[in-house]
Amino acid sequence: MRTLKYAILGLLNKKPMTGYDIGKEFNNKDLAEFWTAKHSQIYPELKKLLDEELIVYQIEISGEILEKKRYSITEKGKEAFLNWLKKDEPMEPTPKDIFRLRMYFSNNLDGATRLYLLDRQLIQHRDRLAHLNKNKERYDDIPPLESEEFGDYLVLSGAISREEATIQWLENFIAYCKNQDRNLSSL
Amino acid sequence: MRTLKYAILGLLNKKPMTGYDIGKEFNNKDLAEFWTAKHSQIYPELKKLLDEELIVYQIEISGEILEKKRYSITEKGKEAFLNWLKKDEPMEPTPKDIFRLRMYFSNNLDGATRLYLLDRQLIQHRDRLAHLNKNKERYDDIPPLESEEFGDYLVLSGAISREEATIQWLENFIAYCKNQDRNLSSL
DNA sequence: CCTTCCATGTAACTTGTTACATGATTTG
C-alpha cells in the first residue's frame, strides 16, 4: 500500500527536511503515536521517491565537510500525496495486540501471575497516559482546523482516548480477577 | 519474537486442530480482534513447530481420500507456551493507524472532503461496534476466570471498548469540524 | 577530550500479504 511513501510525502509537503529530520518526526513526535519508521527504512524509501520524481534534494554543507540532503516535494509529489489523502479507503483490519493475545490464553495462568502481569501493564499504560496528558497541556485551546498544529492535536487526543480505553479495560479485568479470587477463598 | 508460534501453541493447547481449523480461529472468531494469520503463514509455521518438536500430528481420513493432519501440542510445546505466557514483557510500541495518519495531514483537505471521510469512517466503526455488541449477547454473565470462554469474553470486551473510544474520537472531531465551519461561514 | 547528537547508508533477516496451485467433501 506504500503508506510510508505517503507519510514521507506528507511531511515534506509541510516543509523541506533531511532523512534524519523525517526520522525524528516518526520517533520523537506526536505522529509517532500512529506511525513510525526507522532510518533504515526511510533512506531507501527516499531513494525510491527520487526515482519516481516525487521529491528532489539539495545538498547543504554543515560545518566544514558534512553534507546533508534536504529533500523537498515536487508538484508531481504534491499531486500524488493529495490524491492519496482524499481517497476513501475501507477501514483497516484490526491491529494486532500481543498482550491481549496473551490474556486470551490467561486461563492457563495462576491467579497471582495473572494479576501481576495485568498490574504491570496497567502501570505502563497509566505512565503513558500521564505523559500524553502533559503534552496536551501545551495547547490552551484546540488549534484551528487549517493550522499545522491541528494534526498534532488530533493524534494526541486520539492517543489519549486509546490509552483511556485500554486502562478502563485493564481495570475492569483486574477488578473481576480480585472479585473471583475473594469468592473462591471464602469457600 | 515468534508471536505466531505461541499463538498456534496456545490454540493447540486447548485442543488438537488442523491447520485449517487454526486459520478459522485467526479469521472468524473473537480472537481475530487482536491476532490474525492467513493459511499461507500458518502451514509453514506448523512445519517449523514440528521441527522444534513442540507439536505432533496424526493423519485422519475424511471421506474416501482426503487426508487431514490433526496437530496436537507435546509436553515440550506446553512448556514453551507456558513460559511465554507468564513472561512480563514491556508494553508494545503503539500500533500503526493509517486513517489517523491521514487525518494528521487533514489540514490539506477541503472541509467537505474531510467531513465525508470522517463520516464514512464513523459509519464503519459503528457497524463494527454493533456487530461486537451482538456477539456479546451470547454471554448472560461473565464466564468464570478459569474457563475456556473467558478468553473470548475478554477479547470481545477489549474490542468493544476500543471501538467505543474510536467512535468518541471521531464524533468529537466531526463536531469540531462542523462548529468551525459554521463560525467561518457566519463571517 | 569526550559524549551526545547529527547524518547517511547497506545487509540480513523476520513477518505478513497476495497470488498461484490443487483437489475432496458436503449441502442444497
Add this chain to the structure above:
DNA sequence: CAAATCATGTAACAAGTTACATGGAAGG
C-alpha cells in the same frame, strides 16, 4: 450438479526490524 466449504501447500513480493558501518558537529 453446482456452489460453498474443507483442506494443504508454495512462490513472489512488500514491509519492517536489527545489526553492521562510517564519520562529522556541537556542547560541556
